[in-house]
Amino acid sequence: MTPSTKKAKNKIKSIDTSFDIIEYLMEEDGAGVTELADNLGRSKSTIHCHLNTLEQRRYVTQVDDVYRVGLRFLNLGGYAAQSNEIYRLTRSEVDELAAETGLAAQLVVEEHGKGIFVHQSRGNKAVQTDSRIGTERYLHCTAFGKAMLAYYSPERVRDILDRHGMSEQTAKTTTSPEELLKECEEIRSRNAAFDDNEQIEGIRCVAVPILTNTEDVLGAISVSGSTRHMDNETFRKKIPELIQHTVRVIEINYANI
Known part of the structure; x- marks a missing residue:
């Protein structure tokens, strides 16, 4: 532990x-x-x-x-998910992403400086990993984590890094705060974050943050799959566009609540 x-x-x-x-x-x-x-x-x-x-x-x-x-913990977990407004807005959208791509799609929110899987759906080509609803992940080495960090203030990012560190999960994990902050700038400009074997060897992941009209972070939607199922074209272009479309729908629905 x-x-x-x-x-x-x-x-x-x-x-x-x-x-x-x-x-x-x-x-x-x-x-x-x-x-x-x-x-x-x-x-x-x-x-x-x-x-x-x-x-x-x-x-x-x-x-x-x-x-x-x-x-009995199922009751607590169910309540925690249902009480999260963004979960209610995104659950069906995440399911559709998984069905369309055949990969794993997730809604992740940040709590106490870590990413928490609030909803996950697996397509027919999804790789089985140890992730499940409630799984916690570091933010610095995951696409969904970096997608959210990109819209936090530099002070908040550094506070999270001071709290949890930047442990090396694989040989490709970024462990430099300066490099991470630079990547956050790139994420804001393209509105997509990438994890290319940084958290788990052989797994690629793309994520897009869910933002309010004032760019407060509500969470992130991500799609992950094996390198076999996510070639460069799929990884860098097709999947980001699909997630961006999904997130736009979610953000519009949230704004109209």
Whole structure:
């Protein structure tokens, strides 16, 4: 489990422990008390107490000696998505993009300096990756992340980079803040951002930001696929034009709310 690079002040330790347990169970697809205690640095008795409470509240389930995240989280996740206005406006548009391109299409919004998958749809040529609704990604190495960063102030961009760093995901990841800021200028001029094997080897991604009339960022729409299914013409021209058309429709609908 990767800890946050920015330490919160005045944390409540017991709540912190509960969420550490939940996140570990999600990332490892279940675990027992001993494994949790060893990997989270808590005593078995502490872990057991937290698991008992979480199980009573139906947020974890137990089969034999293995605990897993409970389905009750679906209710919270569904509420979080439905309460996001841009999700309601874009869900069908993302589905259409995936069907038209045959690739994976996503709506991503930024929260706490990371990109969160709010909706995802896969076409018949989509590559299976570990991404799903709720997946978090760094912004500096993803097309959707760079699309949003391009419309943030330089100060906000640097604050996000200071908070999360610019880890090298592949050999093609940009790890220089100066280079990223320069790329942001290019993204604004062409209204499209590209990730060419920067986040996952063999995967290309194109994204366009969703903006208000005053250029506040609402999120980004992206389409991703394997290098086999996204040649240069598709990657640099066809897909950006499709997403730009989709985003224009979304922005018009948003302005008329």
